[in-house]
Every structure is written in structure tokens, then in C-alpha cells.
Amino acid sequence: MKYVSADEKEKANNVNLLEYLSLIGEPLKSEGNNFYRHEDHDSLVIHAKKNYFSWNSKGVSGNAVTYLMNVHDLKFQEAVKKINTDLDGKDLSAYKPPKITYPEYFKYDVKEVSTTKNAFDYLVNDRKLDPDLVQSFIKADLIKEDSYRNVVFKWKENGQLIGANLQGTREIPPKKRIDTNRPYFKKVLPTTKDATNSGFNITRGYPEKLYFFESPIDLLSYFSLNKNTLTNCRLISMDGLKQQTFAYTLKRTLKDLRSRNRKLDSIKLCVDNDEAGKEFVSKIQQYKLTRSDGKDIPIESYIPDLPPGEIKWDWNNQLKAKVNESLKKT
Incomplete structure (x- = not known):
């Protein structure tokens, strides 16, 4: 295998992963929110916004070079050379992290439900939290449940709601996980720059x-x-x-x-x-x-x-x- 230069490595490591995989014809299907799943390997997910992939069943993740090494069984130098050859004469952009924007005001668009049974059961029976403590925070409007059975952790400052976390209560099957290390759904709601x-x-x-x-x-x-x-x-x-x-x-x-x-x-x-x-x-x-x-x-x-x-x-x-x-x- 021929020597690969520093410029070739840099180009291969920084290529826009989603654009490159589309260029070489990888079978991907959109799952919304900048996530794409491989049609032949259902535990392989592309994180377009963060420019990396996760192959949950294999326990590997990385950029385009790592993708070719694991999915197409190429050696490092072979992967770098292939990317550079594929990009020759093509106007494919390098990955640029998206500019972070913040809303002017926090919008709490969670659909709360009247019960907190699923949230309480998960926190007390699965996570072993003190039941009296959980109940006290439910009464204080710091813990709620949404229509998807997620636990809602509310962020408050001086009594004002400024943000929230969502925590899933049902375990995601390993092959369906976006992140190998996250067996449960998690989300931080977008909020203002300070409240973030x-x-x-x-x-x-x-x-x-x-x-x-x-x-x-x-x-x-x-x-x-x-x-x-x-x-x-x-x-x-x-x-x-x-x-x-x-x-x-x-x-x-x-x-x-x-x-x-x-x-x-x-x-x-x-x-x-x-x-x-x-x-x-x-x-x-x-x-x-x-x-x-x-x-x-x-x-x-x-x-x-x-x-x-x-x-x-x-x-x-x-x-x-x-x-x-x-x-x-x-």
C-alpha cells in the first residue's frame, strides 16, 4: 500500500460523512433529526449533525475512515486512499460544525399527563430512588411525566421554569439505539443561552x-x-x-x-x-x-x-x- 500524506489524512478525516456515504452509494434511510440508519445493518446509525457514525452491535464509532475500515474491512491506508480517490474532482464539502443558536425565550412544549405512575415506578423501582423524595419533588412540580411516558426534570430558578430534561422509562433495544451507551431516551430541551x-x-x-x-x-x-x-x-x-x-x-x-x-x-x-x-x-x-x-x-x-x-x-x-x-x- 502506498504511503499516505498528511494532507490526504486530513482530507479523509474531515470529509462530510453523510455527503461522502451518499456519494459512494451507501444504503441509508433518514430517521429525522439528522439521524440516518443503514438499511443493511440496522444498528448502524449516522449522526449527520455531529459527523460520525455509531455501529451499536459492533461497539464502534467514528468518522469516514473508521466507517470504511469497519463496514468495508479496509486497512487505514486503504480507507484514506479510497476517500481521496472518490473525492478527486468532486466538490464535496468538509464537515463544519453547525453554528449554535439559542431561542430568545424558553418554550416548554412538553405534553404533561395527569399521572406520574410510570415516572414514579421507573425512578423508584428501576433506579431505586427514595420514594418519599421522589413524591416530594413531584408535588413541588420539579418532576413530571409526559405523554410518551418520559420523566420530565424541570429546571427552575427563583421559581421560574427555564429548561427541562426528558428521561425515557422504557429500555431501547440494542440494535435501535442511536448511542451504544444510552439504553434510554434522553433529551435536553433547547433554551436560552444563559439557561443552557x-x-x-x-x-x-x-x-x-x-x-x-x-x-x-x-x-x-x-x-x-x-x-x-x-x-x-x-x-x-x-x-x-x-x-x-x-x-x-x-x-x-x-x-x-x-x-x-x-x-x-x-x-x-x-x-x-x-x-x-x-x-x-x-x-x-x-x-x-x-x-x-x-x-x-x-x-x-x-x-x-x-x-x-x-x-x-x-x-x-x-x-x-x-x-x-x-x-x-x-
Whole structure:
């Protein structure tokens, strides 16, 4: 196989995946929302907006080069050469990430239903959350259910609805999953630029302690484990590992505390025990935060302990393990 140049690699790696696969005649069918599914491999999905594919049954994902290597069994150099040959003389665009736009106002277009039975059953029986806690948040209009049986986690600030998460309650069959690592439907509703950096949050008393989580489920799991000891705190879901959410919440909380003549005591990073979570903690702990009275604000790692044999562990795993252990003793 001939040597491939750096320019050839760059061109192959950055080609618009959907346009290229259409050019070479790959059998794809649209599933809406910029997703396309391979007609011969029903677990292979193209994410046009993000310019990559996921082949769930094989556990692989990537760009056009990776696609050819896995779907057409080509070696790396062969895949790079093929893409460059296919593109020769063709006016095919390189992938450009879409410009992010934000609505001027948050539009809550969720069709809520009067019952929360499916949401409650999923959160309590599948996720093992404390039933009294779940019921209290349902009554507080922070958790609802929509017409598709999804759990709705409402984001509120000062009583105003500014955003929401949707969490599916029915497991998606492996071959139908858009993302291999997501067995349930998940969606964050589009909201304003400022509110995008917020998330599902709960405040108890004065927010003198901040707790950051990767998801609403993790937040509620930690709350279930520590509901009798959590006081004067604010817990917030980042929907991943978002430094923007950390910064936004910190700024908002400091403003709230100043208006009440209170001060921030500590920050807890309650993220997953995996490489990404540890890297996030390392980045955030590089910041040095000092109060107006000269006292440092500690940024603490509250990552759950990783049990032997596991490669990833989150606060919902921790809650389930404790509940199961309690059941064994009864």
C-alpha cells in the first residue's frame, strides 16, 4: 500500500460523512433529526449533525475512515486512499460544525399527563430512588411525566421554569439505539443561552455548599443516600461534564449568597468514577477560589468508590448497591 500524506489524512478525516456515504452509494434511510440508519445493518446509525457514525452491535464509532475500515474491512491506508480517490474532482464539502443558536425565550412544549405512575415506578423501582423524595419533588412540580411516558426534570430558578430534561422509562433495544451507551431516551430541551448553562437543581436552605453531578438521576441518587444530612446546599446536574455549568452556577450562587449576607463554604464534585470524571475534577481543582474574608473555598472530589472488577461507577450505581445490600440482610 502506498504511503499516505498528511494532507490526504486530513482530507479523509474531515470529509462530510453523510455527503461522502451518499456519494459512494451507501444504503441509508433518514430517521429525522439528522439521524440516518443503514438499511443493511440496522444498528448502524449516522449522526449527520455531529459527523460520525455509531455501529451499536459492533461497539464502534467514528468518522469516514473508521466507517470504511469497519463496514468495508479496509486497512487505514486503504480507507484514506479510497476517500481521496472518490473525492478527486468532486466538490464535496468538509464537515463544519453547525453554528449554535439559542431561542430568545424558553418554550416548554412538553405534553404533561395527569399521572406520574410510570415516572414514579421507573425512578423508584428501576433506579431505586427514595420514594418519599421522589413524591416530594413531584408535588413541588420539579418532576413530571409526559405523554410518551418520559420523566420530565424541570429546571427552575427563583421559581421560574427555564429548561427541562426528558428521561425515557422504557429500555431501547440494542440494535435501535442511536448511542451504544444510552439504553434510554434522553433529551435536553433547547433554551436560552444563559439557561443552557444551568440544569436540574435543588436548593435546601441557603446554598452555602455546592454539589455538582453528571445527571439528574445521579443527583437524586446522592440525595436519597444523604437526605437526612444535606442542609444549606444546592445540588445541580451538569448533563455531562460542563465547565460552563460549573462557572454559571458558581456565579449565580455567589450572587444569591451576597444578597443574604452569606458565604460559600465548599464545592463538591460528585461526578462518575471513570477517566472523564477524574479529568474533570483535576481541571476544576486547578482553580483557586477565595472568599471576601480571605478564607479559601475547598473544591472537593466526591467521586464514589469503585468496587473491585468495575471500570465505571456513578452515584446511582452506589445507591443500587446499597439498596441491594440492605435487601440481602432482610
